[in-house]
Amino acid sequence: MFKGLTRLQLQMVALTSLLVLAGSVWLARSESSASGASQCRCFPGDACWPSTSTWNTLNNTVGGRLIKTVPIGxxxxxxxxxxxxxxxxxADVQGNWARPELHDETTHSPMAAFFANMSCDPFTPRSAPCVIGSYVQYAVKASCDSDYRATINFATKYNIRLVIRNTGHDYMGKSTGAGAIALWTHGIKDTTIKDYKSSYYTGKAIKLGAGVQANEAQEAANAKGYVVVEGDCPTVGIAGGYTQGGGTSPLGSKFGLAADQVLEWEVVTGAGTVLTATPTQNTDLYWALAGGGGGTYGAVLSMTVRMYKNMATAGVTLSYLESSxxxxxxxxxxxxxxxxxxxxGAVLYWQLLPGNFFYMPQAYLPGGTAKDLVKLLQPTLDALNAKKIPYSLTSxxxxxxxxxxxxxxxxMNITEFNLGGSLIPRSLxxxxxxxxxxxxGLKSVTDNGGILAGxxxxVSKTPPVPNAAHPAWRDSLFLAFLGTVYDRSNLTANVVAQQAVSNVLDPSLDKLTPNPAAYLNEANFKRANWQSAFYGTNYAKLVSIKKKYDPNAIFWGPTVVGSEAWAPAADGKLCKTGVTV
Structure with a gap:
C-alpha cells in the first residue's frame, strides 16, 4: 500500500492531543457477560484445557504435524x-521484521504486529517478558481434508478457539488469537491447470491449494501463457482471505475482483463435512465464500479460478511535490x-504523503501501450504544466x-500502520x-497527521456469477487506505493512534457518503457499524449461511460474519457477548 518510503519519511504530526486513551489493552472486553466457563472458550490454565497426553493424541492423528508455538522473537x-x-x-529477526517472508513461514506471527500485543516482541528489551500471550498455542500443519476435520473436531470437542492461518497477511486480527489452535494451511501447495467446462464457464482454469501464494499461482499460469488475478503483494495466500474478502488487483479493471474469478471451492464445514461449492452446487456457500469474508463459513481446501491469456502491459509512474x-x-x-x-482497463496505485508529495509508483494498462496510458493521464499532466509544477513521469x-x-x-514489505480506509464512490x-x-476530505486526512493511499x-462490470462482494465495489472509484505509522516500541501509542483513525481520519471520508463502505480485508478493525461497512445489504443473508454451515459456531475472527456473538476478554479469552445473531 505505502511503497518506497523510509520510516523517517513516514513520520507525522502526533494526534495524542485530540484523544483520550480509553484503555491500554486492545480489544479489551469486560468479562461480566461471561457467567461461567461454558460462556468462554477453554483457555490455558483452565481445568478444561486438554492434557499433554490429549494433545499428543491429536498429534498422532494428524501424522505428527501438531506444532507447539515458540514465538519468533x-x-x-x-x-x-x-x-x-x-x-x-x-538481529536477523529484527532486520527482516518488515519482510513478509519472515512471518509467512511461521505458524503464529501476524504481519500486523498490533495483534501480537507485544507478547514476545523482538524490539523490546532483552529482559522483557516473552510469552505466547496473543499468539496461537498450537498449530496443525494441514496437508489434506482429514487434517482439517481432525483439527475442527478437536477444537469443537474441547471448546478451544480455532484460527485459520496461511501466511499471516492480515490487518484485521483474524490469523492469530490467545489460547487458540491454528489450522495452518500454508503447506497445501498443489496447483493444477485444467480445461474447465461447465454451464457457466468453458476455458482454462487453475486449481489452487489453500496454501498457494499469489506469486506461485502466477508463475504456474505464466508458464502456460496465462495470468490469474492477483493482488499487489505477491506473498499473499490467494485462496484465503484475499479472494474470500473480494480481492483488489492490478488486473481488476480488466477482469474484475478476485472473487469474480472463482469457479469452485473445496471446503470443510464447521460440522467437518467436505463439500464442493459452485454456482450450481451448494450455491449459497459458493456465493458467501466469493467475497463474503474468510474464516467463518468453512475452511477452504482449494479454489479453482479462471485464467486469462497473458498480454503486453504498459506501466507508468508519476510524482510531484508542491507546497501551495x-x-x-x-x-x-x-x-x-x-x-x-x-x-x-487501467489500474492506478497512488499516495498522498507528508509535505504535499503525490506519488504514483504503479499504474498498469493491460493490453495497452505506454503511449495510450500517458494519453489517458494527459489532463493531469496538462494541469501540472499550466501551473508550472515540475513532475517526474516514466512510462x-x-x-x-x-x-x-x-x-x-x-x-512489497509489510505495511506497519494503524490502518483505516473506505471505498470512494464514482459519484463523488x-x-x-x-x-x-x-x-x-482527503486534505483533512493529511492535515490531521494521516497518510493516504489509493x-x-x-470493477463495475457485473460478475459472471453473482457473489457476496460488497455491492459498493461496483460503484467505486478507488479504495482509500489511510492511517498512521505503527510504533514498534509503544503499544499504548498505537491504541491512541487507532482511536485517531476511528474518531478523526475515517470520518473525514465517511461523512461524504450516506452509507460508508470499506474493504473488509484491509481497514479499521475497530470500525463502527462494521456489518454494513464491510458487507452492506448482504449481511443478513450471510449470517443465515454462516449458521447453516457452521452450526457449532467454531469459526470466529474479528469482524467476520457472526462475530458479534463473541469477543476477547481483557486476558484474551474468547467469551460470549450475549449478542444474538
Missing part, C-alpha cells in the same frame, strides 16, 4: 522456556479524470503483465461540488 529474550538469547538470530494549494487543485483534476482512465511497454508487475513492484467526482468535497480500479 524468543531469541531476543532470556524469558521464554527452552530458548536462549541469541544476538545474531535476534495548487497541489490540491492538481489532485482534483486527477480524481475527476479517473473514471475515464479506469474504464480503459514503459512490457511484453507481459508479470514483467510490468515485477518492475513496478519489485519488493460527478460534479464540481462533490469532487471539491472529496478533495477537502487503489483505483473499475
Amino acid at each position: 524468543a531469541v531476543c529474550h532470556d524469558t521464554f522456556p527452552g530458548v536462549s538469547y541469541n544476538a545474531k538470530k535476534c 494549494d495548487a497541489y490540491w487543485q492538481i489532485l482534483q483534476v486527477f480524481l475527476t479524470n479517473l473514471p475515464a482512465v479506469l474504464k480503459s 514503459k511497454d512490457f511484453p507481459t503483465f508479470q514483467d510490468s508487475f515485477k518492475t513496478l513492484n519489485p519488493e 467526482v460527478a460534479t464540481n461540488k462533490s469532487v471539491t468535497a472529496l478533495v477537502a 487503489v483505483s480500479m473499475d
